Amino acid sequence: MLFGLRQTNMIEKEREQPCHHPGVPETETPYVHFPTPNTYKCACTPVRFFAILSMQRSGSGWFETLLNSHENISSNGEIFSVKDRRSNVTAITQTLDKLYNLDWVSSAAKNECTAAVGLKWMLNQGLMKHHQEIAEYFNRRGVSLIFLLRRNLLQRHVSILANDYDRNTKQLNGTHKAHVHHRGQADVLAQYKPTIDTKLLIAELKRSDKLAADGLVGFKKIRSIVLYYEDVVSNHTKLTDVLDFLKLPNMKLSSRHVKIHTKRLRDHIDNWTDVSNTLNGTQYQSFLNG
Template sequence: MSHSTLSPEPFAILAMPRAGTHYLEELLNEHPNVLSNGELLNIYDTNWPDKDRLLGSDRELLERAFLRYPTRSDKTVTHVGCKINEPQFHERPGFFAELANWSGLKVILMIRGNTLESLRSLVQARQTRHWLKFSSDDAAPPPPVTLSLAACEAYFKAADDFHAQVANAFGPTKMLSIEYERLLRDPHACVATILDFLGVPARQLSSRRILQRQETRPLDQTLQNFHELRVHFAHGPYARFFELGDA
């Protein structure tokens, strides 16, 4: 496997779970000069055939991601990236600092405006073991779930803390925030913004999409104890997550 003499410019997509990173990666990988290779720290990610990579040091893993990455014959790669979800950093406590020190790295922070939707989606996926829905699928919507008050409070705080950690580590010139809800509404504009941030020539997106949303019903139809949670969080900073009508 051979790469160009000059190493591609590195980027990473960071997010809480179920924040639309698979969809964003699908869009970015339409570009002939951009290659995002999935979840670097996920042993089951099929983009990475060498599962033993996780036995290496944090530095070795990042070299695998940005210097010795799996390539594709249909691309001339000038920008190479990977995805990392917040819980995966807990499994490797020093990895975030190593990532932040990687020379020239740019970060795309995916934020789901309604963090409750992210948690609900995560619990549904864990219970059904269905993590992605493709356009060829004809599966029924996932069943509603119940969330504890403690789980919601912990997850909301984890999201706030993680978003702040990323912003503090990378700063405005090295980090771009993209909201999941905006990506759904206007993928063309979002991808154009990202390509400009990365320094990649603009390219029109195709209309073909492989990935689909697994859940489109409102929260009061997908959370069995929605009203209990809504009352509990009614007068605090997370009350906005329970306003029906949000994506």
């Protein structure tokens, strides 16, 4: 596998600077790059490429701000939320090339030579539709993957419904906020308690479960680390694991994001009894303990 990766990497390496970093072990060389941006020079700065693969309302926004608080990481947001960029494989690879060549300009980009460069990519944003071609691209370019998933899919479902409600009602002074930075704003958004359609609930949980499982299988041959939102929240040593995975120096990471739903799950669902009756005795019963 490693030999094949070295071979397929040769074409891409020819586009990079002819640099060598003596501190990089031979087994890591497929994952270390020396890009040549069009707008500035990197002077043989070793760069690692990564992608955060996740699902909506799984904590990826919060997680990405944590990573971006590291001085050596530049994660450029949900680039493929724009449909034209994922319209076909060519559009996807051209977008990725621009990103990993360090020519991507965005508010999140540090636009300087950083040790790790990546993006946040939702599984339903063309990723699974073209997963074979994208996996081949990741393999060819030596991209490492960070999966961020959610164990409790019922909590995720509540967050999706609440976010959709705010998108329509714009509760904060007529503005929709998918993420907030103040406790008062979070408390306003948390007041909404969705009524869940229990007839569709199990099918929705199965669909989400399958999407995550398909993502893990579809990219199983790519160097990756799998994280769960709940584990990162409760155990910040998981962030150290991520920095080790990216071969970056350990430092304290921070985010201004404020968690919206902080109470027991039963306190955030209007028809809790119906939901409880629906999930009791099923494979999703444990979600009720959230």
